[in-house]
Amino acid sequence: MASRRRMLLKVIILGDSGVGKTSLMNQYVNRKFSNQYKATIGADFLTKEVQFEDRLFTLQIWDTAGQERFQSLGVAFYRGADCCVLVYDVNVMKSFDNLNNWREEFLIQASPSDPENFPFVVLGNKIDVDGGNSRVVSEKKAKAWCASKGNIPYFETSAKEGFNVDDAFQCIAKNALKNEPEEEIYLPDTIDVAGGGRQQRSTGCEC
Amino acid sequence: MQEPELHDLSDDADYAASQQQGSASMMRSDSGKHSSSSEHDGAEVVYMKDNVTIHPSMLASERISGRLRLIKQGSSLFMTWIPYKGQNSNARVSDKDRILYTIRPVPMTDVRSIRRHTPALGWQYIIVVLATGLAFPPLYFYNGGVKEFLATIKQHVFIVRSAEDANVFIVNDFQNPLQKTLSSLEIPRALSVGSEPSTSFSVGEASVDENQERMSVDIQNDNINISQYNERQRQKAHDPARDLSIQVLEKFSLVTKFARETTSQLFRDSHSNGYGAIERRSNSLSSIDYPSQKASDDWDKVPDKSPVPQDPLEFDKLSLVWGKPRQSPLGSDEWFTFLDSEGRIMDSEALRKRVFYGGVEQKLRKEVWPFLLGYHDYDSTYAEREYLKAMKKAEFETVKKQWQSISPEQARRFTKFRERKGLIDKDVVRTDRSLSFYDGDDNPNVNLLHDILLTYSFYNFDLGYCQGMSDLLSPILFVLEDESESFWCFVKLMERLGPNFNRDQNGMHSQLFAITKLVELLDSPLHNYFTQRDCLNYFFCFRWVLIQFKREFEFDKTLRLWEVLWTHYPSEHLHLYVCVAILKRYRSKIIGEQMDFDTLLKFINELSGHINLDAVVRDAEALCICAGENGDACIPPGTPPSLPAEDGLLYPQQELDDVL
Ligand SMILES: Nc1nc2c(ncn2[C@@H]2O[C@H](COP(=O)(O)OP(=O)(O)OP(=O)(O)O)[C@@H](O)[C@H]2O)c(=O)[nH]1
Ligand SMILES: [Mg+2]
Numbered sequence: 001m002a003s004r005r006r007m008l009l010k011v012i013i014l015g016d017s018g019v020g021k022t023s024l025m026n027q028y029v030n031r032k033f034s035n036q037y038k039a040t041i042g043a044d045f046l047t048k049e050v051q052f053e054d055r056l057f058t059l060q061i062w063d064t065a066g067q068e069r070f071q072s073l074g075v076a077f078y079r080g081a082d083c084c085v086l087v088y089d090v091n092v093m094k095s096f097d098n099l100n101n102w103r104e105e106f107l108i109q110a111s112p113s114d115p116e117n118f119p120f121v122v123l124g125n126k127i128d129v130d131g132g133n134s135r136v137v138s139e140k141k142a143k144a145w146c147a148s149k150g151n152i153p154y155f156e157t158s159a160k161e162g163f164n165v166d167d168a169f170q171c172i173a174k175n176a177l178k179n180e181p182e183e184e185i186y187l188p189d190t191i192d193v194a195g196g197g198r199q200q201r202s203t204g205c206e207c
Numbered sequence: 208m209q210e211p212e213l214h215d216l217s218d219d220a221d222y223a224a225s226q227q228q229g230s231a232s233m234m235r236s237d238s239g240k241h242s243s244s245s246e247h248d249g250a251e252v253v254y255m256k257d258n259v260t261i262h263p264s265m266l267a268s269e270r271i272s273g274r275l276r277l278i279k280q281g282s283s284l285f286m287t288w289i290p291y292k293g294q295n296s297n298a299r300v301s302d303k304d305r306i307l308y309t310i311r312p313v314p315m316t317d318v319r320s321i322r323r324h325t326p327a328l329g330w331q332y333i334i335v336v337l338a339t340g341l342a343f344p345p346l347y348f349y350n351g352g353v354k355e356f357l358a359t360i361k362q363h364v365f366i367v368r369s370a371e372d373a374n375v376f377i378v379n380d381f382q383n384p385l386q387k388t389l390s391s392l393e394i395p396r397a398l399s400v401g402s403e404p405s406t407s408f409s410v411g412e413a414s415v416d417e418n419q420e421r422m423s424v425d426i427q428n429d430n431i432n433i434s435q436y437n438e439r440q441r442q443k444a445h446d447p448a449r450d451l452s453i454q455v456l457e458k459f460s461l462v463t464k465f466a467r468e469t470t471s472q473l474f475r476d477s478h479s480n481g482y483g484a485i486e487r488r489s490n491s492l493s494s495i496d497y498p499s500q501k502a503s504d505d506w507d508k509v510p511d512k513s514p515v516p517q518d519p520l521e522f523d524k525l526s527l528v529w530g531k532p533r534q535s536p537l538g539s540d541e542w543f544t545f546l547d548s549e550g551r552i553m554d555s556e557a558l559r560k561r562v563f564y565g566g567v568e569q570k571l572r573k574e575v576w577p578f579l580l581g582y583h584d585y586d587s588t589y590a591e592r593e594y595l596k597a598m599k600k601a602e603f604e605t606v607k608k609q610w611q612s613i614s615p616e617q618a619r620r621f622t623k624f625r626e627r628k629g630l631i632d633k634d635v636v637r638t639d640r641s642l643s644f645y646d647g648d649d650n651p652n653v654n655l656l657h658d659i660l661l662t663y664s665f666y667n668f669d670l671g672y673c674q675g676m677s678d679l680l681s682p683i684l685f686v687l688e689d690e691s692e693s694f695w696c697f698v699k700l701m702e703r704l705g706p707n708f709n710r711d712q713n714g715m716h717s718q719l720f721a722i723t724k725l726v727e728l729l730d731s732p733l734h735n736y737f738t739q740r741d742c743l744n745y746f747f748c749f750r751w752v753l754i755q756f757k758r759e760f761e762f763d764k765t766l767r768l769w770e771v772l773w774t775h776y777p778s779e780h781l782h783l784y785v786c787v788a789i790l791k792r793y794r795s796k797i798i799g800e801q802m803d804f805d806t807l808l809k810f811i812n813e814l815s816g817h818i819n820l821d822a823v824v825r826d827a828e829a830l831c832i833c834a835g836e837n838g839d840a841c842i843p844p845g846t847p848p849s850l851p852a853e854d855g856l857l858y859p860q861q862e863l864d865d866v867l
Pocket of ligand 2: 021023039064065206
């Protein structure tokens, strides 16, 4: 295992400011949630080792600033992405409406070779807030949009409670892997992230 | 990281050199050991150190190593440094250079002072300033031994520590320390002192003066008059400028070929704004005839060299510790000396300079920041400021009312307002919450942040709110502790930094562009590295620039840095030099570890909290002065924090539609 070249999978997290991108990334990589994350300025990334049968992959997760005004920076960071995660806040309609913009902006700036089949994953975050009572985007509506964009896998998450975050990232990793050139990888039908059993909630990963 | 290679001296042909110099009997003893070998003239070597090195340029790869000795003859002590010959490993250094930099025996009576530098990173070095005002280039002690060097001198000549700076040792200072030093130290005549290839060992013969003219080549076209010194000395009994003069000299002794032209401009075109004390000093230096013809002829002998180093790992082991040392922060008592009886600041330039070098004590910031930010005029009186405060408070309340009067009903139909408020809501609870000033639930100061930002987004509706603004406001509110005053100071700051937040990011782009140019100017190997690695967009500096290093330092350090930057003292754009200084500090790591864009970004993000503020400000000052006009030329007009031109819309109309 160690002798093999470790493959880097690059994942970009996009979405409006404050939807919880930084929180999700930290929950997944460091298994913690803090109320004190600062608004992201510029960009940063965390990496996590992902085991996959007998192979190790490095998931490089890029967290960027959500404010529209900084979007022009994206081009520097999006290039070479293997998967793009679109996040919205289920309690904020605008953040859902903007998913389309984020998706298009990403495709323009990253200009992947096969935009039609480029893997996206959508996360509806903050489902814990107010016991779900302040929710304004229904699961149904979100799934419908995902279906219309080529069956994008969809997850509902809470970065705060750590709910569904691992599952979502397993799917993300798997999709990122799928995006790699054929000869580089060998694709088994299960992926085991952090060794845990995996139970999928929501639509789950169609791959 | 790789250690600098040490030269195996057994292969060096330096014997030839030393023999030529008449020190044939010098024993090849272990470095640093006091060897007492008698010479033909009854001279005795009392100190010897190998691998003492001069860096003709700032590149560590370009260096001349040699042997430093103290020789005692009769009651006199001489210092000499002779480079090794035949250092094949260093083809960049020509024999001419070796000869040029050779220090033939100089009697200690000719030495004015010795400054010791012991940077945390890099080698220790000393700078020897002669009574004539000339300074030798820094001598780097690759194998240590500075302390021993000074101790040895102390055994033989009278040497005292300078009262102003514990690292400066004044030699032979029997009578009038100040008088004597001033006239000598202030002559920025020579950048380095070398000597002709000498054929005989001539102890006792001042070997420097005869070479002064030819060594002054770097300022060959400058006209310098030293006759006015006496007059100025009077004002300077306790002027820190005295120390500055040492600094200036040292800088000049450090000036490298690459910076030759830019630095000489310091003393030439000194009428442009922005150089403060150094400028004023040089203004009074006018018209002395320099034998420029001779000098330039001589200079031609030194071949120009490309600064591209062969081995990236050898880069920059030396640090740029040659700005002025930091002072203690400005306190209340001293503050009042800047004010006249009605509260006007009599010499704003002196104040700015004072703040630049020392910052301001926390409890005094409330008074000083409004001036630095331009909210108060320096020549306003106490009464005028009180009046302004009242007027501005009313004006603030008026703008604040504008959003306060929006009912929930109205807000429902006012998407832009809701979105803007939503952004601010989200950001204020993510701003400096670990500070007790902003921590806890329902903290009233967090609400103040919110109200000020929302008010600002109405005050300047075109610019609106953008992430990063809360980071800029937080320290201001923390310091001023007053809603309206904080608002107006923030307004002032945004007059300068607003373009950072423009939708088209033009302010950011011009700053990142300027950094690119400055690095190209001040560190071309690093620039080449970034070019190779496709890192020229400098996005890894984005956060530094957008919020003025707010996330890179602990809170109190940020306050210090900001007040220093706001003095605009050596330059309005000092923050860009701070960027360059930080990059230069870590250049050997960046290049040595062959960082790519991703790694570099990560590395820089993780520098947060680990950057030595004082050192970086000192370096930035030195770089800024060194870059001179060429540095200015790297910075496009209107680059923040320059005030925008009066005419025209601040935020071009076509962008407004997209702005929140
Ligand atoms: N209740 C709850 N709050 C969350 C959750 N995820 C994030 N938050 C909070 O939402 C706010 C924004 O979270 P961040 O993770 O900083 O948001 P972001 O998307 O990274 O925002 P930008 O960096 O501005 O683009 C913070 O105050 C978080 O504490 C969640 O799942 N549940
Ligand atoms: Mg974030």
